[in-house]
Structures are given as structure tokens and as C-alpha cells.
Amino acid sequence: GRLRHSVPGVGLISPPPHHDIYSIEDLAQLIHDLKSVNPQAEVSVKLVSEVGVGTVAAGVAKAKADHIVIAGHDGGTGAAPWSSIKHAGSPWELGLAETQQTLVLNRLRGRVRVQVDGQLKTGRDVVIGAMLGADEFGFATAPLVASGCIMMRKCHLNTCPVGIATQDPVLRQRFTGTPEHVVNFFFFIAEEARQIMAQLGVRRMDDLVGRADLLNHRPGIQHWKARGLDFSRIFALPTAPAEVARRHQSGQEHGLEKALDMQLLARVRPALVKGGRVVLNTIARNIDRSVGAMLSGALLHKFPNGLTDGRVHIEFTGTGGQSFGAFLTRGITFRVTGEANDYAGKGLSGGRLVIRPNADFRGEAQDNIIVGNTVLYGATSGEAFFCGVAGERFAVRLSGASTVVEGVGDHGCEYMTGGTVLVLGRTGRNFAAGMSGGIAFVYDEDGQFAQRCDTAQVALDPVLATGEQHAAGVPLHNNEADEAALLRLLKAHIEWTGSVRAHALLDNWPRTRQRFIKVFPHEYRRALIRQQAHTASNPVSIPPLCAA
Known part of the structure; x- marks a missing residue:
């Protein structure tokens, strides 16, 4: 409760609703806020593999996310509701294929890194994920099992019998996992992936990303349930020119160098380094987003313990833009004579x-x-x-x-x-x-x-x-x-x-x-x-x- 700035002993709605996101534009603003407060961080957006996820992923890429995760229906923590695990989402292969094709067709693929997860367990899964368009691969359940998890699905009850998902000191003594167990597991994953890549004649993982033409289904499986299945849309290659990126190649242009905070930092930092107090007057414009976020992040990096009250006082006149004063840290006062946006x-x-x-x-x-x-x-x-x-x-x-x-x-x-x-x-x-x-x-x-x-x-x-x-x-x-x-x-x-x-x-x-x-x-x-x-x-x- 204390870590979540709540009251110990009081129940919370978890996961909480994201009431600051109701559209792609709202998401773009949140991404800009996060990049402003910490420009070195990369912002990742996780999407559920389902019909239409490609369109959503295109919007997320346009919102300037650095990283997109496509989560398959097989994953989920032990705290996830059983109804969600059984009925929510679709296989990661379908969502990943749709996302890759849509991003390439819209010339957005080169801007973002695509990760896939959802019960990946083998090197074969990694190779297939790369062929369908993934740059990165997320493993969770399999490394947990390698560490000793026995899938009791009690992660949220503090009663994990093998001492992994619990704070109970008695139960934690039962934990027998070691880092070497997980390292060994990933060595096997990498070795299997290298063997399959050698059979395909592919030297580097980068050369494998987006190569859905190397995939095929097993023609030897003859079963009445398989009759009429059409994999052509999954194996399809986007009809885009050869120069259009099929994998991550460049970063997003966030435009942080044009932020008002860059000017504020240039005026504030020298005085603070000398131990003085800063009082400024400036104009607030509604086109300046996330004013104060970059300033707060930079000053907190320079002064980890924060500033004393009143060290930075900035008077604004006009209209504050979206997220004005976001993440404003201790010691900074913003006073606006005018109004502010959402x-x-x-x-x-x-x-x-x-x-x-x-x-x-x-x-x-x-x-x-x-x-x-x-x-x-x-x-x-x-x-x-x-x-x-x-x-x-x-x-x-x-x-x-x-x-x-x-x-x-x-x-x-x-x-x-x-x-x-x-x-x-x-x-x-x-x-x-x-x-x-x-x-x-x-x-x-x-x-x-x-x-x-x-x-x-x-x-x-x-x-x-x-x-x-x-x-x-x-x-x-x-x-x-x-x-x-x-x-x-x-x-x-x-x-x-x-x-x-x-x-x-x-x-x-x-x-x-x-x-x-x-x-x-x-x-x-x-x-x-x-x-x-x-x-x-x-x-x-x-x-x-x-x-x-």
C-alpha cells in the first residue's frame, strides 16, 4: 500500500482504470509526458492479440511509442482471473502477423521495436516469432518454472508454496531456485534457435525478422478439423516497396529539443548550481505541452533529494497547454495567470x-x-x-x-x-x-x-x-x-x-x-x-x- 501511495490495509481496484486514456490522442499525450520527464527512457505499450490489433498498433506507433508488445492469450500471471485467461485474446501468432503487416504497409515498422509474448517456451517459438515480425521475445512462465514454480496460481494470496510469489518469511525459505537454472534454460533456447536458423541458412536474427515466406504448415497433418484452414493471411508478405523497413531501424522523433522546458532549464540550472533562488516570468502558450515535466526530471537527476520549498518560482501569463505542471517536483512553484488545459x-x-x-x-x-x-x-x-x-x-x-x-x-x-x-x-x-x-x-x-x-x-x-x-x-x-x-x-x-x-x-x-x-x-x-x-x-x- 505504501509503495502505491495508498493506505495499508485498504483494498484497491487492481488493475486500476486508465482514466487519462480514452483515445490514441490521449495516449500520445501520455507518451509525451513520460518522454519529457525522462528522455532517456523508452515508452512501451502493451496490446492484446486480437482482431484489429494491427490498426491499434499503427495508432500507437503514430503516437510515438518506442516499443510495442503483442501479448498472446496463453499468458497471464497466477493472479489473473481464470475467465480472462480462458476467454480473452487470441494466439500471439495471429496478432503479431497482423501487426507486422499493418505497420509495414503504413511505413511505420522502422520506428518501433515489436516484442511478442504469451507462453513462449522453445527456440522454435522464437524463430517463428521473428519470422512473423518480432524484434524481441518475452518469457515469463517458463523461466518461473525453471526457478521452481509449480503453477499453483496463488500469486495474489501470499501463500505460494515454493516461496516465489510471497512475502511470508517461512514460505520464502522454501525457494530453491538459482540464477543458473534460468541461465541454463535460456542457453537451451538460444541453442535450439541457432540450429533452426542454420537449417534455414540464416546467419543473423535481424535477417530473420519479417521473413514469413520461410513459414509453412505441415501438409502431413490430415484431420477433419484442419480441412479448409487457410494460412495465407498469416504467411502473407506486405506489398510495400523493398526500401520500406521490415524491422526496427530508427527511433521516434519526439521533438523534445523544441520544448519550453529547454529554455527554462537553461535559465534555472546555473542559479541552482550556485545555491541561489530562481524567480522567472514567462509566457504560457497552449502549444507547449508537458511544461515542467522535463524541468522536474532534470532537476531531480541533479538534486536527488529534491529542492527546498520556493527554490524555483516561475510566473506564467497565458494559457497552459496539455499536462501543464506534470510531475512537478518538490521545490518548484508554477503560478499561471490565465487558464490551463487538460x-x-x-x-x-x-x-x-x-x-x-x-x-x-x-x-x-x-x-x-x-x-x-x-x-x-x-x-x-x-x-x-x-x-x-x-x-x-x-x-x-x-x-x-x-x-x-x-x-x-x-x-x-x-x-x-x-x-x-x-x-x-x-x-x-x-x-x-x-x-x-x-x-x-x-x-x-x-x-x-x-x-x-x-x-x-x-x-x-x-x-x-x-x-x-x-x-x-x-x-x-x-x-x-x-x-x-x-x-x-x-x-x-x-x-x-x-x-x-x-x-x-x-x-x-x-x-x-x-x-x-x-x-x-x-x-x-x-x-x-x-x-x-x-x-x-x-x-x-x-x-x-x-x-x-
């Missing part, structure tokens, strides 16, 4: 993001959109202040950051696992669906919030005064009383944005507090109560469940 603050990692309207704005902030959809997706730490309304899916999978916003669209705080959210206005429908951790405070101005909230996993409680909360025995979130947390966030919101709305609520606090509703997940409440009981019986220092 994914602002994605993966916030200790930094501070502030967005406020222009000084000549004459409308009501709580009635106007200032940031787009999927803001603060997966933010693990830091704080964000938005003087206006956010779009849909605000703070989805938030897992530690604190934020104040003056209204949100549908599906706010969905799958949230930690952190604190303060909403000073109306919310959309389906608020807090799947929320398992953290706290949300919502100002219920019209008294209708309960109808817009999914209460399957959360309780809607009043915000008690500090003394009343202690007297009632209500557990503390991040070791702070609810009223104290509310006041702190309101004052910080005023300090960073000058919010008129926050001023008005603070000026009439005793009455205002009564209209706030605390969204408190049931499992999180139980975890806090267990922690309190443990602390009372064992008075030692225990780290908080999740950082604010």
Missing part, C-alpha cells in the same frame, strides 16, 4: 501549482472553468490551488496531494486513495466513486450534494469543530483536525490566488463550517481507527498512513 498537475510529485484568472476578469470564479479535464491525475504529493472550476474527472486516483478548487465536473475524486481535496462550489455527478482513501471537503451550497455523490464506499459527515471532533473520537486525517485542515487550506488558497470566494467563506466561518460536508471513505476510517488503537496499545512512533 491533465494539469498530472502526477504532481511535491511541487506547487497555482492557476488564477487575469486581473481584468469580471466574472464569478466559481461559475467559470479555469482548468480542463483529468486534472491532478495520480498526484502523489504537493499542493495545487485553482481559482475557478475544473472539468470532469478532477483528482482521479489522487494519492497524497492537497488541492483547493472552486467547483468540479462529473466523476470528481474517482478512485482517490489519499490526500485532501477542498471544493468550494458545486460538483458534478458520481463524485467519490471508488474512493478508498483520503478526505474531501465539499461546500454544499444548494443542499443537493448527497444526490450527486456515490456513497457506496464513503460516508457524508458534518465538519465538526476541533474540540467536538476530539470529544466524539473521530479519527484524524494526517494527524490534523478537520476544522484546522479546512482553515489552513482556505488561507493558503487566498494567499496564492486571492480568491474572492475563499475570502467570503472565511469571513463568515462559524456559519460556513456548518455547510461543509466531509467525504470520508469507510475503509479509510477503519484503517485510521486501527492505527489509533495500535498507537494506544503500543506508544511508539508510527509514520502517518499517507502524506498530505
Whole structure:
């Protein structure tokens, strides 16, 4: 739970839905975000072998992924549902053949490396995979078996009898595997592959990739089930000119050298190396994507322990593009006078993001959109202040950051696992669906919030005064009383944005507090109560469940 920035003891939806990806364009943005924060890393996209996977793979290649994995239906961990293992996907041979042909026909094959997996076990599998178009081959189950796995399918239960997929120290003592077992297995794989390649007259693996013309089916198999089977589409060679690449030959052009962060880095790095503080003013344009991601990655590489708060303060004027402030790390503050697009603050990692309207704005902030959809997706730490309304899916999978916003669209705080959210206005429908951790405070101005909230996993409680909360025995979130947390966030919101709305609520606090509703997940409440009981019986220092 701690590794996933969640609360130990609280159940999670696994695997979680990817609510930042609804199209190839969304995937392209995510790939750009990841390449920006770590340009040396290669981004891999895994696709299920099924009908139409070639078209999807072409879109993924155009989205500038560096690596594509085609996963066959035979694979799957011991934690995978049996229904998925039996009924999901198709053989890797079919998906790989379709992917290779489609990528070559669209002149995309040379840009990406293609890997195939799904119960590959022999050198023959490797050779056939190469002929159908794979550059790389993934092995999982077979090396596990070589290490001692007996396929009990208990990987998710912590009861693996041979000590592989378990944290139980008693069971782990049963593990008898050695690295030499796996090395020996792959020596046999390589030897068999070399023998088959020698029989085919092929010297190098690169010369084998895409050579489906060397494949044929066994004509000696005469069975009624095999009658009428047509392998021509699997063995087909793409009708593209000879100069079109049939295997991986070059890298993707990500265009990172044109990023605004390159200019910011050039201005920020010299001052930080000398130990100074940096304050900059610049223009934000909506064509500049992932601003702050490359800056954060580069500074974290130079200063692994992060920066002290306020070391880098950049004031922007204009419109932030997609993923503005993504992965912003500790010590960096971005304040925008204007607005921002989708994914602002994605993966916030200790930094501070502030967005406020222009000084000549004459409308009501709580009635106007200032940031787009999927803001603060997966933010693990830091704080964000938005003087206006956010779009849909605000703070989805938030897992530690604190934020104040003056209204949100549908599906706010969905799958949230930690952190604190303060909403000073109306919310959309389906608020807090799947929320398992953290706290949300919502100002219920019209008294209708309960109808817009999914209460399957959360309780809607009043915000008690500090003394009343202690007297009632209500557990503390991040070791702070609810009223104290509310006041702190309101004052910080005023300090960073000058919010008129926050001023008005603070000026009439005793009455205002009564209209706030605390969204408190049931499992999180139980975890806090267990922690309190443990602390009372064992008075030692225990780290908080999740950082604010």
C-alpha cells in the first residue's frame, strides 16, 4: 500500500482504470509526458492479440511509442482471473502477423521495436516469432518454472508454496531456485534457435525478422478439423516497396529539443548550481505541452533529494497547454495567470501549482472553468490551488496531494486513495466513486450534494469543530483536525490566488463550517481507527498512513 501511495490495509481496484486514456490522442499525450520527464527512457505499450490489433498498433506507433508488445492469450500471471485467461485474446501468432503487416504497409515498422509474448517456451517459438515480425521475445512462465514454480496460481494470496510469489518469511525459505537454472534454460533456447536458423541458412536474427515466406504448415497433418484452414493471411508478405523497413531501424522523433522546458532549464540550472533562488516570468502558450515535466526530471537527476520549498518560482501569463505542471517536483512553484488545459498537475510529485484568472476578469470564479479535464491525475504529493472550476474527472486516483478548487465536473475524486481535496462550489455527478482513501471537503451550497455523490464506499459527515471532533473520537486525517485542515487550506488558497470566494467563506466561518460536508471513505476510517488503537496499545512512533 505504501509503495502505491495508498493506505495499508485498504483494498484497491487492481488493475486500476486508465482514466487519462480514452483515445490514441490521449495516449500520445501520455507518451509525451513520460518522454519529457525522462528522455532517456523508452515508452512501451502493451496490446492484446486480437482482431484489429494491427490498426491499434499503427495508432500507437503514430503516437510515438518506442516499443510495442503483442501479448498472446496463453499468458497471464497466477493472479489473473481464470475467465480472462480462458476467454480473452487470441494466439500471439495471429496478432503479431497482423501487426507486422499493418505497420509495414503504413511505413511505420522502422520506428518501433515489436516484442511478442504469451507462453513462449522453445527456440522454435522464437524463430517463428521473428519470422512473423518480432524484434524481441518475452518469457515469463517458463523461466518461473525453471526457478521452481509449480503453477499453483496463488500469486495474489501470499501463500505460494515454493516461496516465489510471497512475502511470508517461512514460505520464502522454501525457494530453491538459482540464477543458473534460468541461465541454463535460456542457453537451451538460444541453442535450439541457432540450429533452426542454420537449417534455414540464416546467419543473423535481424535477417530473420519479417521473413514469413520461410513459414509453412505441415501438409502431413490430415484431420477433419484442419480441412479448409487457410494460412495465407498469416504467411502473407506486405506489398510495400523493398526500401520500406521490415524491422526496427530508427527511433521516434519526439521533438523534445523544441520544448519550453529547454529554455527554462537553461535559465534555472546555473542559479541552482550556485545555491541561489530562481524567480522567472514567462509566457504560457497552449502549444507547449508537458511544461515542467522535463524541468522536474532534470532537476531531480541533479538534486536527488529534491529542492527546498520556493527554490524555483516561475510566473506564467497565458494559457497552459496539455499536462501543464506534470510531475512537478518538490521545490518548484508554477503560478499561471490565465487558464490551463487538460491533465494539469498530472502526477504532481511535491511541487506547487497555482492557476488564477487575469486581473481584468469580471466574472464569478466559481461559475467559470479555469482548468480542463483529468486534472491532478495520480498526484502523489504537493499542493495545487485553482481559482475557478475544473472539468470532469478532477483528482482521479489522487494519492497524497492537497488541492483547493472552486467547483468540479462529473466523476470528481474517482478512485482517490489519499490526500485532501477542498471544493468550494458545486460538483458534478458520481463524485467519490471508488474512493478508498483520503478526505474531501465539499461546500454544499444548494443542499443537493448527497444526490450527486456515490456513497457506496464513503460516508457524508458534518465538519465538526476541533474540540467536538476530539470529544466524539473521530479519527484524524494526517494527524490534523478537520476544522484546522479546512482553515489552513482556505488561507493558503487566498494567499496564492486571492480568491474572492475563499475570502467570503472565511469571513463568515462559524456559519460556513456548518455547510461543509466531509467525504470520508469507510475503509479509510477503519484503517485510521486501527492505527489509533495500535498507537494506544503500543506508544511508539508510527509514520502517518499517507502524506498530505
